[in-house]
Amino acid sequence: MPAPSAPYDQPAGARCDFAVHLEPVVDEVMTKVLATYPDGSTKREAYVGDLVFRVTNTATGASVDVDLSGNAIVAYQPGGTLxxxxxxxxxxxxxxxxxxxxxxxxxxxxxxxxxxxxAFDAVAYKTVTIYHGTERNVCDDLS
Structure with missing residues (x-):
């Protein structure tokens, strides 16, 4: 089933020092529920497909297209969300x-x-564990 991403805005200071607009320019992401809990809520689901977001510094107009076409399996604890x-x-x-x-x-x-x-905890605190790979802050690309 399609899993469309919506454009959104972040004010200055929320993620970057400046306001940003994020908008999908390619969005072919699909999702499939792989397992459910006895109550029918999702336990595991997969996400696959091409996704490219344009991230724009709204103060300067500078933008960068970011390929986000990774594959994911999301495992939910009971009552969990994305x-x-x-x-x-x-x-x-x-x-x-x-x-x-x-x-x-x-x-x-x-x-x-x-x-x-x-990993997201109950208050959405994120913990990233990289086994092999890279990381970069897109805000630095647009400063």
Whole structure:
């Protein structure tokens, strides 16, 4: 089933020092539920497909297209969501926003690529474990 991404905005200071607009320019991501809990809620699901986001510094107009076409399996704890009580198992590029104090990385729009996990706790604190790969803060590309 398609899993479309919506454009969104982040004000200055939320992820980057400046306001950013993020918009998908290629979005062919599909999702499939792989397992459910007895109550029917999702236990595990897969995400695959091409995804490219354009990230724009709205103050300067500078933009960068970011390939986020990684593959993911998301495992949910009971009652979990994509950003709480879940663990993402990823291969390939994906981007995660970090607010100040919101995870084990400084504030920014971080692109991870390789083999890694991103674990979300009950309050959406993110912990990234990179087994093999790279990371970069897209905010630095647009400064």
């Amino acid at each position: 950003i709480t009580n879940s663990t993402w198992y990823l291969v390939g590029p994906a981007m995660f926003g970090f607010k100040e104090g919101g995870g084990d990385h400084p504030r920014g729009l971080w692109v991870f690529d390789g083999v890694y996990t991103v």
